[in-house]
Amino acid sequence: MRPVEELIERLQARGGKVTPQRVLIYRALAGDASHPTAEQLHARLRGLLPHLSLTTVYAALNDLAEAGELRRFSSGDGQVHYDPDTRPHAELVCVRCARIEDAPAPHGQAVLPERVGGFRVVGRTELIHGLCPECQVAVDAQDAQDALAAAALEAETQRPETAAGGSR
Amino acid sequence: MRPVEELIERLQARGGKVTPQRVLIYRALAGDASHPTAEQLHARLRGLLPHLSLTTVYAALNDLAEAGELRRFSSGDGQVHYDPDTRPHAELVCVRCARIEDAPAPHGQAVLPERVGGFRVVGRTELIHGLCPECQVAVDAQDAQDALAAAALEAETQRPETAAGGSR
DNA sequence: TTAGATGCAAAGTATTTGCACTACC
DNA sequence: GGTAGTGCAAATACTTTGCATCTAA
Numbered sequence: 001m002r003p004v005e006e007l008i009e010r011l012q013a014r015g016g017k018v019t020p021q022r023v024l025i026y027r028a029l030a031g032d033a034s035h036p037t038a039e040q041l042h043a044r045l046r047g048l049l050p051h052l053s054l055t056t057v058y059a060a061l062n063d064l065a066e067a068g069e070l071r072r073f074s075s076g077d078g079q080v081h082y083d084p085d086t087r088p089h090a091e092l093v094c095v096r097c098a099r100i101e102d103a104p105a106p107h108g109q110a111v112l113p114e115r116v117g118g119f120r121v122v123g124r125t126e127l128i129h130g131l132c133p134e135c136q137v138a139v140d141a142q143d144a145q146d147a148l149a150a151a152a153l154e155a156e157t158q159r160p161e162t163a164a165g166g167s168r
Numbered sequence: 169m170r171p172v173e174e175l176i177e178r179l180q181a182r183g184g185k186v187t188p189q190r191v192l193i194y195r196a197l198a199g200d201a202s203h204p205t206a207e208q209l210h211a212r213l214r215g216l217l218p219h220l221s222l223t224t225v226y227a228a229l230n231d232l233a234e235a236g237e238l239r240r241f242s243s244g245d246g247q248v249h250y251d252p253d254t255r256p257h258a259e260l261v262c263v264r265c266a267r268i269e270d271a272p273a274p275h276g277q278a279v280l281p282e283r284v285g286g287f288r289v290v291g292r293t294e295l296i297h298g299l300c301p302e303c304q305v306a307v308d309a310q311d312a313q314d315a316l317a318a319a320a321l322e323a324e325t326q327r328p329e330t331a332a333g334g335s336r
Numbered sequence: 337t338t339a340g341a342t343g344c345a346a347a348g349t350a351t352t353t354g355c356a357c358t359a360c361c
Numbered sequence: 362g363g364t365a366g367t368g369c370a371a372a373t374a375c376t377t378t379g380c381a382t383c384t385a386a
Contacts, residue, residue, distance in 0.1 A: 017360045017365055039350080053368040058351065060366090074242035076293075078376075079350070092287045104285040112296070117272040119260045119298035125244070126294045128280070130287035185340055185385050207375080221343045226376065228341095246351075247375070 001070050001084030004030050014067060024049055025060045029070065035081040035091065035100040073125045075100060088112055090126035096135040103128060169238050169252030172198050182235060192217055193228045197238065203249040203259065203268040241293045243268060256280060258294035264303040271296060 001007065004026050008018055016022075028045055029036075036044075042057045061082050065072045071083045075093045081100060083091070088111070090103035103126075112124050131139060169175065172194050176186055184190075196213055197204075204212075210225045229250050233240045239251045243261045249268060251259070256279070258271035271294075280292050299307060 012361090015365080019360070019366060021367070037350090051368075055352085055369080056367055062352095072244055073295075074244055074246070076240060076242055076248070078242070078248075080244070080246070090284075092285055094287070095290060101285065101287075116258075116296055116298070117260055117269065118301045119262070119269075119296065120304050121296055121298040122263060123297040124295065125297070127241075127292065128284055128287065128289055129291040129293070130284070130289040133286045136288050180386095183340080187341060187385075189342070205375090219343075223344080223377085224342055230377095 001030055001086065007064075007069060010067070010069070016063070021049065021052055021056050022060050024052070025057060026064075029061075029064075029082070029084050032084060033102060035083050037079045037081055039079075041082075071123065071125070073127070075127060076129075088124055090128050092132070093127050093129050094132040094135055095129050096131055096139065099132050101132075169198055169232075169254065175232075175237060178235070178237070184231070189217065189220055189224050190228050192220070193225060194232075197229075197232075197250070197252050200252060201270060203243075203251050205247045205249055207247075209250075239291070239293070241295070243295060244297075256292060258296050260300070261295050261297050262300035262303055263297050264299055264307065267300050269300075 002010070004023070007026050007030075008023065011022065012018060024045055025041065028041060034040075038054065038057045038061055041061070042052065042054045045052050045057070061070070062072075064070045065082065068086065071086055072080055073083065073091070074080050075091070075098065077098050085102065092101045092103050094100075112121055114121055170178070172191070175194050175198075176191065179190065180186060192213055193209065196209060200209075202208075206222065206225045206229055209229070210220065210222045213220050213225070229238070230240075232238045233250065236254065239254055240248055241251065241259070242248050243259070243266070245266050251270075253270060260269045260271050262268075280289055282289055
């Protein structure tokens, strides 16, 4: 996404009106690498502009997306996320906590071909699903605990008299 | 996705039951390159099994997806699509008619790295947005018509007396 | 016999729409 | 002054859940 001033210029050039709501939304979005949903953005901005409606946020975001100023995508969690970085890049999506980050190194080719399989290409979204560092720790701990429980259960099964039935 | 027989074996191995509904759903999915949604699949199968419920279709599909037998993704239209081809490949998504096709040549790297930016990778989805051949024709025709109308309007504006006001 | 699967209805969640009002250009 | 934007409420669309029943193993 471009700097806010430029975005506003382009909004006007498109025949749009510069309202306080849009300026606020643009500003909030410009420096945001968290790939927010409309609802998240709305929650954050409501503190600054209490009457800001969710409808307005959706309208502004969809308008920007149609103008090609930001990218819409769904990570599979059923919600639509907005990414102000329109350069080709992959998103890292945590399958456990749903966090989304930009992939550090350009993954896949940096320039997208003009045509693929008869299609005239206009954009590209790449999602890499995985476990974020925090969730790796959590999952590994859980796995270890599961393995322990399974081992205990197996030991018990192999000597049933000591466990289920008591000493005969 | 694997052949239907193998899928069924693996379902049993997982502790699942081989019901007529699941067999039907597996069969329908196996040869389907159209990336159907649960609802589309349900509509198609209802002719064969009138009492088949949408709930059951969702259950079967989500079960398969969790077992890694097919891939879930959202193309951005807000619906979840299911792809029986689990090999890494890109999807071509038409931005006008929402049609989805598999990209012919492997786009991006064929093998996905084990780790990216601290994440432990488990899967990948690549969507290439563009215009399908049919929609290219439609859009180009519309553009040509628009250009014609614009030219006509401009000609009229440059000689206002011949158009709006009549002679003098 | 029993745990998984089914199917109906209902709930939940995300996004869009209709419409009157407001305010930017 | 006209048009795009705003905000509320209601509508829509998609998916999941609760629960009674059924059935494959």
